[in-house]
Amino acid sequence: MDTLIAQLQRQFRDYTISLYHQGFLDDQFTELKKLQDECSPDFVAEVVTLFFEDCEKLISNMARALDQTGNVDFKLVGSSVHQLKGSSSSVGAKRVKGLCVTLKECCDSQNFEGCVRCLQQVDIEYKTLKAKLQDLFNLEQQIVQAGGRIPQVDI
Amino acid sequence: MRKKKESRGDKMEKNMSMIYKKKLTVLIVDDDQSRRTLHLGIIQMAGAFAYMARNAEEAVNLHRNGDSFNLIIIDNQWSSHMKVTSMIVGMTSREDENRACMEAGVDHCLVKPLTFGKMASIIDQLKCSS
Numbered sequence: 503m504d505t506l507i508a509q510l511q512r513q514f515r516d517y518t519i520s521l522y523h524q525g526f527l528d529d530q531f532t533e534l535k536k537l538q539d540e541c542s543p544d545f546v547a548e549v550v551t552l553f554f555e556d557c558e559k560l561i562s563n564m565a566r567a568l569d570q571t572g573n574v575d576f577k578l579v580g581s582s583v584h585q586l587k588g589s590s591s592s593v594g595a596k597r598v599k600g601l602c603v604t605l606k607e608c609c610d611s612q613n614f615e616g617c618v619r620c621l622q623q624v625d626i627e628y629k630t631l632k633a634k635l636q637d638l639f640n641l642e643q644q645i646v647q648a649g650g651r652i653p654q655v656d657i
Numbered sequence: 658m659r660k661k662k663e664s665r666g667d668k669m670e671k672n673m674s675m676i677y678k679k680k681l682t683v684l685i686v687d688d689d690q691s692r693r694t695l696h697l698g699i700i701q702m703a704g705a706f707a708y709m710a711r712n713a714e715e716a717v718n719l720h721r722n723g724d725s726f727n728l729i730i731i732d733n734q735w736s737s738h739m740k741v742t743s744m745i746v747g748m749t750s751r752e753d754e755n756r757a758c759m760e761a762g763v764d765h766c767l768v769k770p771l772t773f774g775k776m777a778s779i780i781d782q783l784k785c786s787s
Contacts, residue, residue: 524708525697525709597701600701604702619704623704626706627701630706
């Protein structure tokens, strides 16, 4: 007989695995989870919230810089993407980090179209990751509320 | 006044609007991890959202869990029992594999490697057919 808790735990496990398989998360996220315990039960949620705030701010800076037609400050874009690459790397946001690498290359070669295309993609990817992590956290909450323990997922 | 030739910037903007309005999603089916990652990057640069699966079975599971795709790019695993409503593009290693690939029922064949240019032409075709 499949209890509610067992069902939720299985959903949680499957969803977590798919996030890694789809390249949304990497080992760094696994490391973050290890730092979470009873003393800091919301550690991961807090860290990723800061990351998403960072995304919004940096993407907005870069969009504004790219909007200055004929007078784009590629150095400014470059330093913003460098920051974003660092923070995405530290939370394990693999797809975002990958796009930052490409964006940095476009910046260095002053490829305006490439920068615009890439930046739009960074925007989609971080918002998608945000929604997916929200789903994951909601699943965790449901498990806890049902009286179960959040399973350890080995990727 | 001369008619202006459509620039890459204009083309890019049109593709972008298709993505935002219709959320163009592409599924990559390939058992090789580094190829999947490479194709992911290309698809992202072409402005679409990419999902990945190692094989047809995983692809079906993704679909059963609620994801749907406008386009499937499948490598080396195309076979005649595929039944999908999305456009399928088969990847082949050489031109002379293309006929076998088309006979398996794909909509288009591309010789590897996948490039941004090849993706752009496929996205154009998707736009026309929808």
